[in-house]
Amino acid sequence: MPVRTRVSWIDVAVAVFVFALLFVIIKLGTGMGVPLSPKDQPHIVLDWRMLPYYAGRSLLRMFIAYACSLLFTFIYGRIAALNKTAEKVMIPLLDILQSVPVLGFLSVTVTGFMALFPHSLLGAECASIFAIFTGQVWNMTFSFYASVASLPRELNEAAKVMRFDAFTRFTRLELPFAMIGLVWNSMMSFGGGWFFLAASESITVLNQNIQLPGLGSYMATAMNRGDIPALIEAIVTMVLVIILVDQLFWRPIVAWSQKFKMELSNAGDQPTSWFLNLLRRSALAQWIGRQVFGALGRAIDRAMLHLAKRAQARGPRLRPAPVRRGLKWILLAAAAAVVAYYGYLGVVEVSRLGWRDILHVVVLGCFTALRVFASTALALLWTIPVGVAIGSNQRASQIAQPVVQILASFPANMFFPFIALMYLNWHVNFELGAIPLMMLGTQWYILFNVIAGTMAIPNDLKEATKVLGLRGWERWKRLYLPAIFPYVVNGCVTASGGAWNASIIAELVSWHKHTLVAAGLGAYITEATTRGSWPNIVLSIVAMAVFVTIINRFLWRPLYSFAESRYRIEWSGR
Template sequence: MTVPFSTEVQMEISTDPSDLPYYAGRSLLRMFLAYGASLIFTLIYGSIAAKTRIAQKVLIPLLDILQSVPVLGFLSITITMFMGLFPGSLLGVELASIFAIFTGQCWNMTFSFYHSLITIPKELHEAAAVLRLNWWQRFIHLEVPFSMIGLVWNSMMSFGGGWFFLAASEAITVLNESIRLPGVGSFMATAVEEGNMKALVYAILTMVIMIVLIDQLFWRPLVVWSQKFKMERTEALEVPTSFVYDICKQSIFLVWLQKYALIPLWKIFYNIFNFIAHVTNRTSAKIQSITSCSYLSFTIKWTLFSITLYYTAQQAYEGYHMMASMGFEKLVNIIQAGFYTLGRVMASSLIGLLWTVPVGVWIGTSPKLSKICQPIVQVAASFPANMIYPFLAIFYIKYAVNFEFGAIPLMMLGTQWYILFNVIAGAMAIPNDLKEVATVFNLSKWQRWRKLILPSIFPYLITGCLTASGGAWNASIVSELVIWKSNQLSATGLGSFINQVTATGDWPGIISGITVMCAFVVLINHLFWRKLYQLAETKYHLN
């Protein structure tokens, strides 16, 4: 990553299949670095948002905004910043690429973790209080274990989301500059530009092989391991299995490594944070006693509010002037394009909902079926849908399909998996004792769905729909504008508009497009999805 780099003299991306193993390794490294950053962000951001009421009112709407900002929007802002931090080095471009993949992964995981924290059963909170656990002990022994099943499945989905935007993050075309990094995504982008169908097929095969290997060697063992955190009083007759997990448990080397390296390191890490937790608890108690004075508390709150309001107003003022320079008529056209994209988002989410709920419950409630279907679902979800776009583009061009409607299936390819993975996680998290109760009461299939399955998966379903909705807005960037050789398929919408202005470096257009998209997402989440979140938090959770 630290080799010299110049925008004038760039690396040439080969379409030779013999280079694919090296490109695959580079892409995989970026994906896991971005996932590590996403996991850290999730645990910190989700914890703060769930535990502090004031922070919750700020951080959750902010999360809505961030997940609605398209990857190209982040790249437009960050590519110059990272290249400025590391001038003349490839490290800046690499960091910008990893950050772009991070923005395609972290939001879904954060929403899942936040939702798990706010639905922890009351008796578990009471047990933690009786045992006098500090915030670190609660985090390690209660919050992370309780959220583990949902976090693992949403991590798989988020990892798949990273693959979806791999081409956009490795073949960067922003601000009238085209920068390419060695990777499967840039290999695919080059093959599409050249119309090299043979190279595109090789890229697809490489992606499938990588996804299957990662699923079997990494995700499947994690799914099996996460079942130990399932809340139930009776043991299930059938449990997920993994040959890799079994090998790891029986490995003499791994047992030795755990005993003499991992456990001692974990104890040191645990004790350090335990000490920090005790110090922060004493400090917060002192601060609380100092600020207990109503006048002082009022002054501090209004000072912080005034500073925040000042900087927000300043940024809004600058943004307003930049948008005003475009003209009122063009701004109206952007908002109108937003309504076109909104229609496609609603259509893709609804159609996806119709098939993902029954299939997700079917997979999640059957360990045998889960073992067979998980690799298939993982491949389908992780496979970058934009790799299929050229084939669909050829089909659309040949049969003169109206792309205004043809963009909906393209959008679905990148968003329906958010719902499916959350439904599977919800179905797998249904306690076995509740299933036995349903059997004892001899509930019919419809009663079982109405009384047990739908209420149990409802919180997970809302999380999936919310993130799918945000993902659909983001996916509009690549699904409303598809290019194959000299043919360009463009649908009227906000995604195609942002794609075009980003490529030309039109800053007023970029800011206006992103602002309008954020406004749409925040309003829909606040008026619709947030109400359902509150219902899930107050009614449909284990207590």
């Protein structure tokens, strides 16, 4: 196809957009390194004219955290999927990390980042980005791990026959196969970052109060002051930002990712994006793609190929197997030393409490576990039929995607005060009323996975069910449920972990002088964090990690293994 060289209005628009984007990024980035001291504290101004700037600061943190999450996902998820020995340690560790609440990460990281960048706002910015990272990364890592672990046998055999090195295998096989699920889980993870935006930007931990310029802190300030007009302005701004990100970022990626779908025949309807079509018509965008991103990709390919050749050339002399084994044991010893050190510190802190405190935390954990199971089960009832309907109908997907993206990305905890007032007026038992609040932040994990699983079904299988005349329940039983089962399991794992995390803000809700508290581990963590009580914080976080690890080990892990062995799509007759 000949490359256009004539400059059009599209090229001018793309050039203006690129330069404006670079200018905005630089302008927003300079605000991250301003001085910070007891006298130089950032203040949130409840003025609607400041909302575009606050929205830009929040978006910059979100995308930096997302880039870090992608890098972590590719490294951690790939190692866990391909190395069975490492998998036995890395996946339980991922379960534990997923269960640690955002406030728990903030409690540990704020002081460290502030010490790393003294007298600068950059330390608090890094802590906020890290908190958003912890709200995004686990879902993406689980998705990529599950996709790589469930690669069809014939594709693995083809990669061995063609002698792919590790980097070629990653770029030509693993990443394309995992792309659709990763894209939809990335959207959900990005929404998870929005959910905890207020907690990550308006940090109140260990008696320190740092408010970073952003939409989250703007909302938190409006709630604290009871300024409903300002809160509505922030909500409208967030909805507009989510729509903008969906149209300029997520929708083009969803449309582009469909070329990685495994099928022998073409589907009738494909997701489309006006912005992606615009870029494809732009000679400037094509030039940037070739000269910048293409050249960067080729340089990385050459560097990785060079490293692979050097490793092969000196392999016999270095005896790589003993070296790898030695390195593995060194890394395991280092990890064990770190765990032992922090475990010792945790034991010292917890030892200040009595057995009654420990038993009390265990009982509270059981209450929260029941709410987690209930919220996950209730979410399954509606997300499976709705997700299949959206994923199997491209026209419905075009309409529903931005709506679902807004609902999933919008921080549901902003509605909690209004729901609390409704509960007070209707005298709702908050022990049960906390379950819908947990669902508001976690049901989207399952929905996005169901949509991704439905969209990943090869069109050949859909046509086969039509030829066989399968309708209604038979079509669900023979096609949809088996095909989406691995995705449902992945969604339940992340939704369950998200529900534990959401319990921190769902089990204790305040609005002015009214406070609703449900007996549970989430409310306990929130109260302990507010008081700055380290023994209680450590005990509650450890208890939550233990609960999540046990549930994942005896429930979700067996279901993962069953999904990989029973419902893996194979193209050969094996």
